[in-house]
Amino acid sequence: MAKEREKEQSKETAISRRDFLKGMGTGAVAATVAPIVLVGTEKSAEAQMGEEITRAKIKLNINNRLYEVEVEPRTTLLSVLRDGIDTSGKRIDLTGAKPICDRGECGGCTIQVDGKVIYSCMMLALDAQGKQITTVEGLANGDKLHPVQEAFIQHDALMCGFCTPGFVVAAKSLLDENPSPSLAEIKEGLAGNTCRCGTYPFIFEAVKTASRKLKDPLRKIGG
Ligand code: FES
Ligand code: FES
Structure with missing residues (x-):
C-alpha cells in the first residue's frame, strides 16, 4: 500500500x-x-x-x-x-x-x-x-471530533503523537473506501504510515472502533 x-x-x-x-x-x-x-x-x-x-x-x-x-x-x-x-x-x-x-x-x-x-x-x-x-484539521465538525479521532483518544493510540495526524487521516481514508476492514486490511491500509513509538496495536483497535461507530453513529464509542 x-x-x-x-x-x-x-x-x-x-x-x-x-x-x-x-x-x-x-x-x-x-x-x-x-x-x-x-x-x-x-x-x-x-x-x-x-x-x-x-x-x-x-x-x-x-x-x-x-x-x-x-x-x-x-x-x-x-x-x-x-x-x-x-x-x-x-x-x-x-x-x-x-x-x-x-x-x-x-x-x-x-x-x-x-x-x-x-x-x-x-x-x-x-x-x-x-x-x-x-x-487532519478539516476532519472535525466544529467541536465534534471525527469518530476516528475519538477512537484514537479512547484507545490511547498515541505516545509522542508525531505520527498521529497522518495515521488519523490514513485511517479515515481507509474507512471511506472500506467501512468494514478486517485486521489484515487495516494493517494493509495503514502500511504507508510509520509509528516509531510502536503504538500499532492501539491504532488498529482504534480503527476497528471507528468502523463500528461510523456504521452505527448512535453506538456509544467503545461499544
Ligand atoms: S514527511 Fe511525507 S512521507 Fe514522511
Ligand atoms: S506516537 Fe510517537 S511516532 Fe507514533
Whole structure:
C-alpha cells in the first residue's frame, strides 16, 4: 500500500517536478499548469547561480476554504500547509501534517486530495490547484471530533503523537473506501504510515472502533 501510494504519486508529480528542475521557462510552466498567475521573479541563491526562480500566485481549496498563495514551482503542498502565507498576509498554519522524512516514506504528512490519501511532501502545491484538500484539521465538525479521532483518544493510540495526524487521516481514508476492514486490511491500509513509538496495536483497535461507530453513529464509542 505504501509503495502503491508512492508509485501513484510519483507518476502524478514526475512530469512537473522534472520539468521544473530542468529550469523550464515561464511560458512552459503556464502552459502545463493552468490556471497560474505569474507574479514576477525573485532573485535567490539559484538565481545567483544562473537559474531564475519564478513565483506563481495560485488558489488552493483547503478544508473547504479558499487560500491564495504565492509559491515557487518546487514548493510542496506540505510546505504551503505549514508555512504558506496567503495573499492577505495571514499564515495558513495547518501544522497537523508533519515533515518527518520529507521523501514519501513515513506517512507523517498524510492528507487527502480529492478523497485520495496522499503524502503532501510528495505533491507540488501547483499540482493541487482545483482539488479538494483535506487535512487532519478539516476532519472535525466544529467541536465534534471525527469518530476516528475519538477512537484514537479512547484507545490511547498515541505516545509522542508525531505520527498521529497522518495515521488519523490514513485511517479515515481507509474507512471511506472500506467501512468494514478486517485486521489484515487495516494493517494493509495503514502500511504507508510509520509509528516509531510502536503504538500499532492501539491504532488498529482504534480503527476497528471507528468502523463500528461510523456504521452505527448512535453506538456509544467503545461499544
Ligand atoms: S514527511 Fe511525507 S512521507 Fe514522511
Ligand atoms: S506516537 Fe510517537 S511516532 Fe507514533
